[in-house]
Each structure stands twice: as structure tokens, then as C-alpha cells.
């Protein structure tokens with residue numbers, strides 16, 4: 001199976017259709033108030049309406065507003081919850097596992113500490129620490145540091161990826177000489193395929209997907 005490719009921060013139905021056309025596996029919708037890409041559940045319903053069931057819909061949250069999470073998951077047919085809200089208590093971990101869909105823990109990693117392992121999470125999305133915001137900052141980091149730690153769950157590489165840089169980023173953690181890299185589950189991008197925050201560039205999305213597929217064909 002190829003790498004899972006998620007394009008995040010979709011705010012317009014036409015961009016969602018372009019994500020599906022690009023051959024990506026998933027799109028992300030931001031329900032956090034801490035973003036310039038936030039969409040309401042009503043807006044999100046319009047965005048996902050024309051999409052096929054084959055494109056996974058990921059809902060991104062940073063706040064433990066459980067009623068809102070439940071509403072979004074039920075109303076929109078969400079496939080995966082992405083949690084960006086920082087370290088979790090045991091109760092929060094259990095709560096995130098209780099919505100009837102899997103969830104992914106997004107970690108703003110310092111490049112050294114062991115990767116957190118919530119009990120109920122399906123996978124980890126790992127990006128660097130940025131003073132700019134909670135996510136969608138476009139800031140890259142030293143991806144190769146991932147080679148030095150155990151991966152308790154399948155990892156999605158994120159933070160500052162772009163069509164131009166994604167193969168270099170992937171090479172720094174996985175290569176034919178480093179078979180461990182085969183545990184990488186996927187890649188996630190937002191700013192690197194935008195013309196401005198919240199507005200995706202179709203050519204950049206297509207090029208991103210093409211470059212990932214060409215890279216994995218060489219592995």
C-alpha cells in the first residue's frame with residue numbers, strides 16, 4: 001500500500017473537489033478557533049457534499065468541546081478525528097476514543113522526547129514546534145530526528161512539506177538503506193499547496209501527490 005496523503009485546511013468546495021481529483025487519500029477540515037482556516041459545521045457540510053466516499057474526511061480539533069466533536073462527526077460522516085490539543089489526560093484519551101471513528105494524535109514534537117502514546121489513538125501525526133501557531137504554519141523541522149526514536153504508532157509526517165521539498169523530507173527518514181522508514185504511514189500538507197491561507201492551488205496539490213507517488217515507487 002502507498003503512503004496515505006492528506007491535504008489539510010480545506011475551506012472551499014472547489015478545493016475539496018480538486019483534492020479528490022489529485023489522487024490524495026484524505027482532506028482535513030479545521031474546526032479549531034485557533035486557525036485562519038476554520039470552517040463551521042454548516043460550511044463543512046457544503047464542502048464535503050460533492051465528494052465520494054473514497055476520499056477520507058478528517059476533522060481537526062484543538063479544544064475539548066466534546067459536544068461539538070460529536071456533532072461534527074455525526075453530521076458530516078467524518079472518517080478520522082485529528083487532535084492538536086496538546087497532552088491528554090487519561091479521561092480525555094478515553095473520550096477521544098469514544099466517538100465511533102478512529103482518531104490521530106497530532107504532536108508538536110521537540111525532536112528529542114519519546115513520542116507520546118495515547119491508549120486509544122490509531123496513529124500519530126508528527127510536526128515540529130512553532131511559535132507561529134497550533135498547526136498549518138508551513139514551518140519545516142529536522143525530519144531526520146524521527147530516525148532516532150521509537151514509533152509507538154504509525155506516523156504521518158507533517159509540518160512545512162511542499163511539492164518541492166517532500167521527497168527530500170522523506171529521504172531524510174526513509175530510504176532503501178533505512179528499511180525502518182517503511183513504517184511511515186503517510187504525509188500531510190497544508191500551506192505548501194496554498195496560494196494564500198485557506199485557498200488551495202490545484203497545480204501544487206497535483207504536483208505534491210505526483211512527487212510522493214514517484215518517491216514511493218523508488219523505495
Ligand SMILES: O=C(O)c1ccccc1NCC(=O)[C@H](O)[C@H](O)COP(=O)(O)O
Pocket residue numbers: 007008009028030032034035036037060062084127133134135136137138139158159160161188189190191192
Ligand atoms: O491548518 C491550520 O490552520 C491548523 C490550525 C490549528 C490546528 C491545526 C491546523 N492544521 C492541521 C494540519 O494538519 C496541517 O496540515 C499541519 O499542521 C501541517 O501544516 P503545514 O505546515 O502548513 O503544511
